[in-house]
Amino acid sequence: MRKRDLDEIRKKLMVERERILSNATKTMDNITNPNLDDLNDEGDVASSEASQTLNLRLRDREAMLLSKVDKTLKKIDDGLYGICESCGAEIHPQRLKARPVATLCIRCKQEQEKNEKGFAD
Numbered sequence: 001m002r003k004r005d006l007d008e009i010r011k012k013l014m015v016e017r018e019r020i021l022s023n024a025t026k027t028m029d030n031i032t033n034p035n036l037d038d039l040n041d042e043g044d045v046a047s048s049e050a051s052q053t054l055n056l057r058l059r060d061r062e063a064m065l066l067s068k069v070d071k072t073l074k075k076i077d078d079g080l081y082g083i084c085e086s087c088g089a090e091i092h093p094q095r096l097k098a099r100p101v102a103t104l105c106i107r108c109k110q111e112q113e114k115n116e117k118g119f120a121d
């Protein structure tokens with residue numbers, strides 16, 4: 001993959017990362033004036049560190065995505081980006097541009113979808 005493509009993808013990932021983190025911060029702002037009943041439902045959360053709250057709020061789709069983004073950025077740094085985790089083939093740059101966190105080439109992805117219907121990439 002060309003460096004220019006890599007830079008473009010890295011930039012996309014950074015933007016995505018910012019978006020996820022700023023969403024999490026916004027969620028935290030919303031709970032600076034918390035509804036006490038809600039907090040009582042989650043006893044430990046009320047007294048926990050802000051970072052734990054952040055994790056809790058992020059723990060679902062966004063958290064998964066954030067960890068994928070971080071892993072992907074690390075791969076770029078390590079020079080391992082764009083290699084299919086299943087067969088070791090290069091993932092097509094067009095696919096990576098459309099889906100920067102992809103870890104499988106299109107063939108393996110299709111295989112996986114056949115085998116694990118509904119499995120989220």
Ligand SMILES: [Zn+2]
Nearest residue numbers: 084087105108
């Ligand atoms: Zn593959």
